[in-house]
Amino acid sequence: MEMAARRVRAFKRWMKREGIQCSDALDLTVSATQGLSVTALADLHVGDAVARIPKATCLTVITTAARDMIDAAGLDGSLGLAVAIMHERSLGEQSHWAPYLAVLPEQEPIPLVWTAEELLRGTELHDTVKEDRGVMLEDWKESIEPLQDQIGSTQFESFFGFEEYLAARTLVASRSFQIDDHYHGVGMVPLADIFNHKTAAEDVHLNTSASTENSESDTTENSGSEEGNESANESTTSTTSSVGASTNDDVASSATDDDGDDDDLEMVMVKDVKVGAEVFNTYGLLGNAALLHRYGFTEPDNPFDIVNIDLELVLQWSASLFSGQHRRARLSLWRRLGYSGCASHNSEYFEISFNGEPPNELLLLLYIMLLQQDAYDKIDLALATTGNSNGHMDGILSDKTEKLSDITAEFSEAVLLTNTICNALLSLADMRESLYGKNSIQDDIEALKRCCSIKEKKLYHSLMLRISERRIIQKFRTFATSGSQVTTGEQASPRKKLKRK
Structure with a gap:
């Protein structure tokens, strides 16, 4: 000293x-x-x-x-x-x-x-x-x-x-x-x-x-x-x-x-x-991942924390349900409609916010991935013949309480949070959680309590990052499980408009 x-x-x-x-x-x-x-x-x-x-x-x-x-x-x-x-x-x-x-x-x-x-x-x-x-x-x-x-x-x-x-x-x-x-x-x-x-x-x-x-x-x-x-x-x-x-x-x-x-x-x-x-x-x-990456520390309850769901993870989920041809076609349609995830280096991903809410771009990709074949064919034909999908989303959503005259209009939770999409979100949460290994979030919390932030800085801040991310995944699960309630008559909360590329 x-x-x-x-x-x-x-x-x-x-x-x-x-x-x-x-x-x-x-x-x-x-x-x-x-x-x-x-x-x-x-x-x-x-x-x-x-x-x-x-x-x-x-x-x-x-x-x-x-x-x-x-x-x-x-x-x-x-x-x-x-x-x-x-x-x-x-x-x-x-x-x-x-x-x-x-x-x-x-x-x-x-x-x-x-x-x-x-x-x-x-x-x-x-x-x-x-x-x-x-x-x-x-x-x-x-x-x-x-x-x-x-x-x-x-x-x-x-x-x-x-x-x-x-x-x-x-x-x-x-x-x-x-x-x-x-x-x-x-x-x-x-x-x-x-x-x-x-x-x-x-x-x-x-x-x-x-x-x-x-x-x-x-x-x-x-x-x-x-x-x-x-x-x-x-x-x-x-x-x-x-x-x-x-x-x-x-x-x-x-x-x-x-x-x-x-x-x-x-x-x-x-x-x-x-x-x-x-x-x-x-x-x-900056969230904790960015703080630790650049500066070597984390902060508790950082409101700018996020968790990413890689596009590759979404494709892995879909592989358990659909053929490779199906997945490629649905992903192509999503892109042709003008949407994408966030991009960094050679990866594409979706940011799950601090409160556990996924971006609309992810919800729409899941929606398109799960579309019935006839609904998919209508949009695909429209894009192939006119390059314009306006009007055809009305047909896809005809059984919903809200109809959309244009695909760029605001999607509500009542439209996108179907039971099948909510189940898909829960599967993605499980897949993302599995990346942390066998230890549970409670194991990480107990390890953090035993850790000295001064003598074991690397372990301390890595545990802080893991815990902050896993808490977001918990909120992500809550969002998914409560989403089905929206589709059964509860008032949908307003969501951001979808962003085209």
Whole structure:
């Protein structure tokens, strides 16, 4: 702890030398349980500017000592920034950013660098993480390994190996910011990446001082890490609750600068914070899978959690009922009507929301998959002859209480939640649940109670993710079992309109 505190003090001295202004009302502190974090030493109010960070102090592909090498190799974005981090680390105390790099962890504990893949079994991250490592290895071989001749074998093996590259990428993933669009691009922003995340509870926001009058259009994409930062009671500025606001002359001069370095990044309070409370940034409205994937942590009762039902899983379900020809024909009809699931890489899926509700696109696919042959033939013929299915959905739904004059009209639960579709949803819930293995959700809950969130962070957060996903599946089941009640006369709740591709 004392070593960490000394590093934070050195970092604060470095910030002062570099012209990074940090309000006296912010306290950077270190704790054994939370790591680095920022707390308020005085009441903070909306509009207070609590930090100003010159772009030149940010570690980017433009400011790094490795700029020429990165340019020559044609690298940019996250890959280029990872090379910049590795190079600056290789310089040790000679690096311009040595005090800043010293307060950062060697790597963030995100699943990309986990070895126990079984911890993620069944979760949204299980396949994603394996794919990530494969992509990273390809990047390293194609873009980093060829730099060995320029760097030298000894230095390359010590600082530019694949594991070192992964470590740098974890920092980029969890701490980098989009500084601007055309000059620096993505970069590491000292001080800004110390603020911890809280979903939908942003206290402070980072934007450029050159655009204070139009922050909506020029705000950065905030990132950061779970581990935040701490410090002693030293101040780096002489102000009390905020750093000075820029004058109109400042705005004019920075706005006309060509190299993008003169306009500072500014951190401004967007919410009142009481003295003694932690000051949070937010990395976006992210569910636990996204939080763990990018930042290495989860949050209890995260309202942005989702569970995906892969299209492949739907096709597996249909394989137990229908021939391959039937499945292909019904899927083709669904697509020809203009619908699809969400797409990511080479997969297509349907998002089950936090409250367990499936998207209409999934319900419609199941509806079409279960259509009687004559109803299917009517739509197929209409599409084949006119390319227009208008009017034919009325025929399909003629036995329902609601008729639809156009397929793009709003489908109600009374139309889509038939008993057969509800049974299909329950089957999909069982199939999705089986991916987690033999342990029940109650087993996971008991394991979480025995787990130490500090000493067993990987296990703790993987269990949190599993439990949050499995609770959504439970709600999904409830939705399906209650759906049949809708078809027997209860009032249907309004649903979103179907989205065409």
